[in-house]
Amino acid sequence: MDELTPRDVDTRFGALVGAFGWEDRPANDPAMGVPALLVRRLRVGDPAPAGARARFLMTTFEDGELTAYGWRADLRIGSPEVVDAPGLKEPGVQLVEEREYYLRSGETSVCVDISRVWVEELVRVPSDQISAEGSWLRPVLEDPNAPRVEPLSLVAGRPHLLGSRLVRALANGRYDVDLRAVSGPVMSSDGTLAVAAVSEAQWYRWHQGSYTETDRTVGHIPATELWVE
Structure with missing residues (x-):
């Protein structure tokens, strides 16, 4: 079997997850x-x-x-x-x-x-x-x-997400900022590719090691809505 290049792996993975709705551009990405x-x-x-x-x-x-x-x-x-x-x-x-x-x-x-x-x-x-x-x-x-x-770049094709700054594209054309990735891509129960994220404030409290239950809020955001700095 021939050795696969990183581009080959991305192409095959893209074909694999295409049935789950993965797109080259976020669905709510404004044309502007x-x-x-x-x-x-x-x-x-x-x-x-x-x-x-x-x-x-x-x-x-x-x-x-x-x-x-x-x-x-x-x-x-x-x-x-x-x-x-x-x-x-x-x-x-x-x-x-x-x-x-x-x-x-x-x-x-x-x-x-x-x-x-x-x-x-x-x-x-x-x-x-x-x-x-x-x-x-x-x-x-x-x-x-x-x-x-x-x-910024799309989450797709980024092999190392943990700790990355994220920007979420909202349906109204605006963006949610000051987010951090706390996982790589994961598959949700409904088959949607997502990334676990926390706010910047939560990220730094986690690093401090003294966070409480209220600081452990982790949201799973659809990968198609995310951009990476």
Whole structure:
């Protein structure tokens, strides 16, 4: 028997579950587009969008040149106030770890220059503008300071879901956000493929290890309604 490639496995599995209603696109996906993350850099003079998910570019000046060391993610804007903090070269933004944002455990925060903070916003983009070929190389060619769009992908074809951020497409064309996958694909009693999910707040309480019965609410969402960041 010839060795199967991952594409072969996906194709055969897709044929297998086709009878259960699996489709290439969610049934309630509006024709106007697909969900994506808009990631934009804050500028001096911008308000601080309190509660927004954020990324922080860690940089330093060496011999008069700016050096970037990488990104800190899973952060939230902690306050709507832009502050003048000692040691900053420009107005600062308060950042808190997302875990502390949900658990309200003291919310140890840090203030950083506003132009080193990028915020994430869920938007919808035309599906014909999404190209998978070579998309991971686009940042090499684009202006690194320009806003960028990071399209979400369907659950189908994602082999590793546990812990992934999920976005649920609702029937009214809106989206339910701040969800986490706590299982891979499962088959419900009525033959529907689904993914077990919890809210972000529940996810972090589970990690804390002190959750109660009321924190154990797990919803099984049809896979055709889910997008993955």
